[in-house]
Amino acid sequence: MSPPAILVAILGLVGLWLPLVQFKPNRIAAGDSLTLAAALEAGWPVALGLAAVLILGCLRYWSPRLRIVAAALGIAVLVLSLGAAASQLVGPDNKLARVSPASGFWLMLLAFSLMWADGVTRMRPSLRASWLMLAGALAQVAALLLSGQLADVSVMRELAARQDTFAHEARAHLILAFGSLGLALLAGLPLGIAIYQAPRWRGPVLAVLNVLQTIPSLALFGIMIPILGWIAATLPGAGRLGVSGIGMFPALVALFLYSLLPVVSNTLSGLAGVPATARDAAAGLGMTRAQMMFQILLPLGLPALLAAVRIVLVQNIGLTVIAGLIGGGGFGTFVFQGLNQTAMDLVLLGALPTIALALVSGIVMGLLVDQSRATRGQA
Amino acid sequence: MIELRNLTRHYGEVTAVNDVSLTVQTGQIAVLVGTSGSGKTTLLRLINRLVQPSSGQVLIDGADTASLPVHHLRRRIGYAIQGDGLFPHRTVARNIATVPRLLGWPKSRIDARIDELLALFQLEPAAFRDRMPHQLSGGQAQRVGVARALAAKPDLLLMDEPFGALDSVIRAKAQSDLRDIQRQLGTTIILVTHDIQEAVQLGDRIAVMDRGRVLQYDSPAQILTQPATPFVRDLIGPTERAFRLLSLTGIGPITMPGEAHGTPIARDATLRDALAECLWSGRDALPVQGGGIVTLDALRANAAQDRQ
Numbered sequence: 135m136s137p138p139a140i141l142v143a144i145l146g147l148v149g150l151w152l153p154l155v156q157f158k159p160n161r162i163a164a165g166d167s168l169t170l171a172a173a174l175e176a177g178w179p180v181a182l183g184l185a186a187v188l189i190l191g192c193l194r195y196w197s198p199r200l201r202i203v204a205a206a207l208g209i210a211v212l213v214l215s216l217g218a219a220a221s222q223l224v225g226p227d228n229k230l231a232r233v234s235p236a237s238g239f240w241l242m243l244l245a246f247s248l249m250w251a252d253g254v255t256r257m258r259p260s261l262r263a264s265w266l267m268l269a270g271a272l273a274q275v276a277a278l279l280l281s282g283q284l285a286d287v288s289v290m291r292e293l294a295a296r297q298d299t300f301a302h303e304a305r306a307h308l309i310l311a312f313g314s315l316g317l318a319l320l321a322g323l324p325l326g327i328a329i330y331q332a333p334r335w336r337g338p339v340l341a342v343l344n345v346l347q348t349i350p351s352l353a354l355f356g357i358m359i360p361i362l363g364w365i366a367a368t369l370p371g372a373g374r375l376g377v378s379g380i381g382m383f384p385a386l387v388a389l390f391l392y393s394l395l396p397v398v399s400n401t402l403s404g405l406a407g408v409p410a411t412a413r414d415a416a417a418g419l420g421m422t423r424a425q426m427m428f429q430i431l432l433p434l435g436l437p438a439l440l441a442a443v444r445i446v447l448v449q450n451i452g453l454t455v456i457a458g459l460i461g462g463g464g465f466g467t468f469v470f471q472g473l474n475q476t477a478m479d480l481v482l483l484g485a486l487p488t489i490a491l492a493l494v495s496g497i498v499m500g501l502l503v504d505q506s507r508a509t510r511g512q513a
Numbered sequence: 514m515i516e517l518r519n520l521t522r523h524y525g526e527v528t529a530v531n532d533v534s535l536t537v538q539t540g541q542i543a544v545l546v547g548t549s550g551s552g553k554t555t556l557l558r559l560i561n562r563l564v565q566p567s568s569g570q571v572l573i574d575g576a577d578t579a580s581l582p583v584h585h586l587r588r589r590i591g592y593a594i595q596g597d598g599l600f601p602h603r604t605v606a607r608n609i610a611t612v613p614r615l616l617g618w619p620k621s622r623i624d625a626r627i628d629e630l631l632a633l634f635q636l637e638p639a640a641f642r643d644r645m646p647h648q649l650s651g652g653q654a655q656r657v658g659v660a661r662a663l664a665a666k667p668d669l670l671l672m673d674e675p676f677g678a679l680d681s682v683i684r685a686k687a688q689s690d691l692r693d694i695q696r697q698l699g700t701t702i703i704l705v706t707h708d709i710q711e712a713v714q715l716g717d718r719i720a721v722m723d724r725g726r727v728l729q730y731d732s733p734a735q736i737l738t739q740p741a742t743p744f745v746r747d748l749i750g751p752t753e754r755a756f757r758l759l760s761l762t763g764i765g766p767i768t769m770p771g772e773a774h775g776t777p778i779a780r781d782a783t784l785r786d787a788l789a790e791c792l793w794s795g796r797d798a799l800p801v802q803g804g805g806i807v808t809l810d811a812l813r814a815n816a817a818q819d820r821q
Binding site: 414421 | 561563583584585586587588592594595596597598599600601602611612615658661662671
């Protein structure tokens with residue numbers, strides 16, 4: 135018996151017992167909850183199949199590879215069941231009824247994801263294999279979404295009704311998250327290098343950035359409104375440059391400020407972590423300060439820098455949701471609209487792509503960090 | 514020829530190096546030896562201006578180095594440090610190529626020089642060129658570090674505890690290899706160590722340092738037989754002195770014709786090796802490979818002669 139697999143099995147079996155979907159005659163009416171076995175025409179065999187996979191997964195001699203395959207199959211079956219249940223419950227011409235995933239679905243999704251993660255951890259895949267698995271997982275998700283099997287699930291219905299705005303908000307979300315990261319790198323890298331070379335300034339600079347980091351996100355977005363609003367109103371030309379109290383500009387500024395601390399402190403620790411002997415040798419062999427920085431310090435500090443990019447990217451993709459509150463755009467727009475209308479499906483339309491984006495970015499950056507370490511023999 | 518004139522370095526109240534003057538002849542090895550905190554490493558770093566002198570001059574072949582920009586000066590002076598200091602993200606070849614690249618040598622010349630040095634240090638070029646530093650053993654990394662320091666044919670090679678990170682077996686081999694390579698290339702070397710045995714073995718001249726001053730700058734035999742101060746005598750270790758002295762001389766001069774029993778001793782062995790063998794095997798005379806013998810009496814007579 136394998137302890138993580140037992141946890142997975144318990145979670146999954148509870149998920150099977152809990153409702154898979156919630157069926158509502160319209161978007162805001164109260165609805166009925168149905169378990170997988172009840173929601174699908176062929177529900178019992180599917181449920182028994184999933185239960186069998188979960189229970190057999192507890193066996194110790196299951197190889198990591200088998201676990202990954204079983205988890206991928208489990209997720210596919212689960213998601214397809216959701217789509218099929220939605221189509222069967224709603225019927226062909228019903229535009230109002232909604233079928234949304236319920237607690238059982240999420241719990242089973244969690245269970246199979248854990249099974250996947252457990253398999254991957256035990257397998258200790260090479261970098262190449264990790265990239266391939268990531269690509270495989272993304273292809274699986276894309277295939278499921280594009281197949282049309284999920285078209286009758288509530289979230290996809292919300293999406294179908296908002297194709298244009300979704301593309302627009304997705305673009306805004308990416309601009310905010312990656313744009314603020316870019317700005318933070320532009321400002322934070324030189325600042326990190328500067329305080330590395332002038333140790334007297336390390337304390338004060340890091341203290342200021344620390345304070346910025348501790349301001350709660352909602353408060354920071356809030357305080358941007360009067361400050362930037364005042365600047366836009368008073369400074370001639372500021373408004374024309376896009377400075378304003380609400381909208382994308384304050385969101386970008388706030389995200390930029392949050393990103394500075396991780397970028398600056400990781401730049402500093404990356405440079406400071408370069409072996410003293412390598413620095414001594416570089417100076418002793420006659421490198422100028424600039425040559426030492428670009429040929430020795432920055433390449434050797436790169437893993438720490440990439441780790442900073444990873445932290446900032448994942449953090450900003452999540453924080454960008456709050457930009458929706460002040461009209462900054464992004465997936466947060468759907469989340470807050472949904473909250474206002476108590477339409478959970480709309481909240482999910484904003485939340486799910488945000489989670490997916492953060493997850494994929496985190497994994498990609500993690501792999502890049504490993505790769506940069508591997509080529510330096512620091513793995 | 515390297516001349517240090519009245520070199521001094523203060524750190525606030527502390528004087529790390531105090532008015533040091535000494536001359537190293539071209540092609541010689543000068544060893545700076547002393548306890549930790551004696552200022553030997555600071556003195557070494559004053560020469561390539563990793564530490565700026567508070568006062569004093571460094572002359573290379575009569576020319577004052579203070580007029581050169583530091584990075585130009587350092588490219589003319591090889592620098593090898595304890596634990597090799599290789600750049601972990603660069604291959605062996607790229608590490609060795611560091612100074613030639615800074616000097617803008619053409620690629621073909623750099624490549625030829627890398628292979629030449631690897632061969633000189635008994636590292637098969639084809640096998641080692643593209644290795645990363647973490648794929649080298651301690652001894653190999655140390656050799657690559659010295660090869661890198663020698664890459665641009667410097668006038669002078671500075672070495673700071675170059676064998677400090679090696680275990681004793683590899684260290685002995687590395688020391689004798691360095692001696693051989695230095696004789697082949699005729700490089701002038703200034704080497705820092707805290708190990709008096711290493712100093713005696715490698716140095717043409719030894720400078721004993723304490724609290725920023727050079728107490729004595731002499732040949733190893735002079736230092737061993739005529740210590741200038743009680744500190745120098747203590748550093749040598751009075752009980753070790755006789756053996757260190759014996760290790761300076763080969764058995765050649767005291768080999769005499771004759772016959773002896775047992776395993777012969779190598780022709781290039783030192784007096785110390787011969788004494789050890791006599792004591793261990795309980796013999797009064799040893800045959801020498803290729804003819805002749807070394808006797809315990811001759812060894813004793815030789816030691817008595819040194820003492821006077």
